[in-house]
Amino acid sequence: KVLVGNLIGEDHVNYVLMYNMLTGIRIAVSRCQAKIKRPLTDEDFTARHKYSFDIVGNELTPSAKYDFKFKDYAPNVFRELREDYFQLDPADYLLSLTAKYILSELGSPGKSGSFFYFSRDYRFIIKTIRHSEHKFLLSILSEYYSHVKNNPHTLLSRFYGLHRVKLPRGRKIHFVIMNNLFPPHKDIHETFDLKGSTVGRLYSEEKASQNPRAVLKDLNWINRGKMLELGPEKRALLTEQLRRDSELLKKVHVMDYSLLVGIHNVRRGNRDNVRSNTLKVFSPAVPPIRRKITQIKGGRSPEAIAMRQAMRTSDPKRLGAGTLNLPEVDTGDRQHFIFYQDEGGLQATDESNEATDTIYYLGVIDILTPYASVKKLEHFWKGLKADRHKISPVPPVEYADRFFNFMKAIMRGGGGGGRFKAE
Ligand code: ATP
Ligand code: CA
Ligand code: CA
Incomplete structure (x- = not known):
């Protein structure tokens, strides 16, 4: 999108x-x-x-x-x-x-x-x-x-x-x-929609190179060697919150949700002004x-x-x-929340918990698809063709565990460490 x-x-x-x-x-x-x-x-x-x-x-x-x-x-x-x-x-x-x-x-x-x-x-x-x-x-x-x-x-x-x-x-x-999830006052330089699934989770890199606003997927993340660069403190907090959130999603039997990740690079700043092009006033x-x-x-x-x-x-x-002036500073209500308190997002940190040049804008979205609806059928058909644990529509427990494990695997302190390997 x-x-x-x-x-x-x-x-x-x-x-x-x-x-x-x-x-x-x-x-x-x-x-x-x-x-x-x-x-x-x-x-x-x-x-x-x-x-x-x-x-x-x-x-x-x-x-x-x-x-x-x-x-x-x-x-x-x-x-x-x-x-x-x-x-x-x-x-x-x-x-x-x-x-x-x-x-x-x-x-x-x-x-x-x-x-x-x-x-x-x-x-x-x-x-x-x-x-x-x-x-x-x-x-x-x-x-x-x-x-x-x-x-x-x-x-x-x-x-x-x-x-x-x-x-x-x-x-x-x-x-x-x-x-x-995305702030009005910061350009988002890269966007990923991550499900923890690798089947069919690739956005054409060719198209992506022409469109800075493309929403990339799991395989693009892996192929680009991305990691969520978070030091031990933030890593522990984020892991624990994701664990609790995925437990709830498991309990209510949903699936197909994703972690939306917007990345702002502080050095690059807002000079591309990606935001304002995207906004037109509807009156x-x-x-x-x-x-x-x-x-x-x-x-x-x-x-x-x-x-x-x-x-x-x-x-x-x-x-x-009818002009649209976006604020140049954070509006404030996000200050209360750990994961949204650095300029409305979560600033990356290195292994000694020092801030680095990246701000993440993160959230779990699209959480209203109950497994009971269309997905059972889709699961059946897709399951015939591909490894059924890697495809997107698996039952909620499996979906949540795979989602959570993927997110854990892609976190590390900024500035070093390994890479997530595709299975
Ligand atoms: P599908 O079911 O085909 O995945 P959908 O219509 O249910 O699509 P979502 O998955 O909810 O749509 O969102 C599609 C895209 O819209 C996301 O990948 C993201 O780019 C953007 N988006 C959705 N929710 C948010 C949000 N809360 N903040 C910022 N961007 C969002
Ligand atoms: Ca979705
Ligand atoms: Ca949806």
């Missing part, structure tokens, strides 16, 4: 969808956040809040440009995750996602058919997911929640919200909001909905007040021109 933004204008096929997503998020999240926090109950994990938008509007939903329905899943659980464990500032979250939005798509070149959208400040990603992935996330939500609670430094994708948009003809689009011109503010105006409830605020802050006119 290539990280190139396409401008989403009103004529873009996904303009309406994007508009509806953003409008839904804005209203649902601000309503949820306006409520007084209370301890979670079991019901919070199965809760769903429904909103119906149309051009007229009502007390709950201001008028919108289009007719659509919006569903917010387990809003209180995600709120607690965001605020108490992922250390997001509530106002920031809403503003990032609803301010004059974003740049588009990481396209949909993957076989999954998902679309990716970045928030304007590049901190958040909206990923459309399949219905099966959506059901799966809900089914493991309490385990995911407990894991995050017990593992504040988890490397797993940070899910901030789970939502659904339903268009008038009944088309349903499910999506999650999650962390962008859905979410309307300030002045007219309907009067309807909500009467409301003295915290919800009505929060909604008025949300509308004000997301008025594009208040946010100036």
